[in-house]
Amino acid sequence: MIELSLQDVREVAVFGAHCDDIAIGVGGTLLKLSSECPGLRVRAFVLSGGDTPREIEENHALRALCPGADIVVRVLDIPDGRAPGYWEAIKIALQSFRYHTEPDVVFAPQRADAHQDHRLLAEMVPTVFRDHLVLGYEILKWESDTPAVAVYHPLTRQIATDKARILLKYYPSQIDHDWFDEESFMALSRLRGVQCRYPHAEGFVVEKAVIRFGGIQR
Numbered sequence: 693m694i695e696l697s698l699q700d701v702r703e704v705a706v707f708g709a710h711c712d713d714i715a716i717g718v719g720g721t722l723l724k725l726s727s728e729c730p731g732l733r734v735r736a737f738v739l740s741g742g743d744t745p746r747e748i749e750e751n752h753a754l755r756a757l758c759p760g761a762d763i764v765v766r767v768l769d770i771p772d773g774r775a776p777g778y779w780e781a782i783k784i785a786l787q788s789f790r791y792h793t794e795p796d797v798v799f800a801p802q803r804a805d806a807h808q809d810h811r812l813l814a815e816m817v818p819t820v821f822r823d824h825l826v827l828g829y830e831i832l833k834w835e836s837d838t839p840a841v842a843v844y845h846p847l848t849r850q851i852a853t854d855k856a857r858i859l860l861k862y863y864p865s866q867i868d869h870d871w872f873d874e875e876s877f878m879a880l881s882r883l884r885g886v887q888c889r890y891p892h893a894e895g896f897v898v899e900k901a902v903i904r905f906g907g908i909q910r
Contacts, residue, residue, distance in 0.1 A: 693888055696903070698797060698825070701725060703733040705795035705824075707817050709775060709809035711741040711750035711767065712863045715757060717829030718799045719855040720847040720881060720894050722757045734763040735793040739782065739809060742769035746865060753862035757855070764792075775809040782812070786820045795824060802828030802897040806835035818899050828897035832880050834871060841895030844888035852881040852892035 704725065708714040714722075714736060726732055736754055741747045747767045754765055768785055770778050800817040801810035810831060818826050830838055847855075856877040859866075866872045884893040 701729050701796045702731070703735065703793065703795045705735045705793050705798045707800040707813055708738045709740065709801060709807065709813050710772060711738055711746040712866055713801065713831055715753050715859055717831050718894060719757050719858065720851050721845045723851050723854060724847060726758045726761045732761040734758045734761045735795065736763065736765040737789050738767045739770040739775055739813060740768065740772045742767040749863050749865060753858060756858045756862060773809060775812045783816060786816060790820050798824045798826045799829055800826060802830060802839050804837060804839050805831060806837035825901055826899035828899060830895060832871060832876060839897050841884065842898050843896040844884055844893040846888060846890035847881060847892040847894065849891045852878055
């Protein structure tokens with residue numbers, strides 16, 4: 693497949709509606725970026741779980757997924773499932789967060805997600821990060837809402853395995869979900885790998901991008 697490369701990634705911003713969304717959707721990519729981009733800065737923003745054990749899980753998991761990176765995690769206390777009712781507070785928090793980061797790439801949920809909190813965040817992030825590459829990640833769960841992804845980030849089997857095991861280790865509160873297991877996470881990353889001819893991959897939906905082709909620059 694034709695590959696497009698984003699060179700010299702120094703800072704990424706990652707957004708999740710709930711603690712574990714980021715790890716599920718973009719955990720393998722964070723592991724790979726942290727390994728390949730020395731001095732990487734990771735700025736994470738999560739809507740719900742603040743001041744609860746879930747926030748502790750999130751901090752530990754994201755640090756495990758970003759070894760060696762300069763990582764800052766902000767977790768709000770928006771009630772789970774109620775994000776649409778807190779639109780103004782979320783918008784203000786996003787704008788404040790924006791002042792403290794200048795990412796080379798932004799990761800957020802994708803717009804067609806079945807969960808209302810995920811959808812709201814997917815809609816709001818591009819309104820704050822207007823001039824950035826925004827990639828919408830998929831969140832494995834019970835609902836049948838996996839998207840038709842357009843961009844793939846290849847992963848090795850080892851990275852995919854490490855991601856799955858970090859999820860199981862650092863999010864014990866989620867173990868009771870019947871889909872929250874290593875087999876499920878590996879299956880999705882293997883499927884995305886098949887679709888881009890790599891062992892494993894994470895898939896993304898592109899918000900908007902500009903491509904420059906060779907030749908005369910205008």
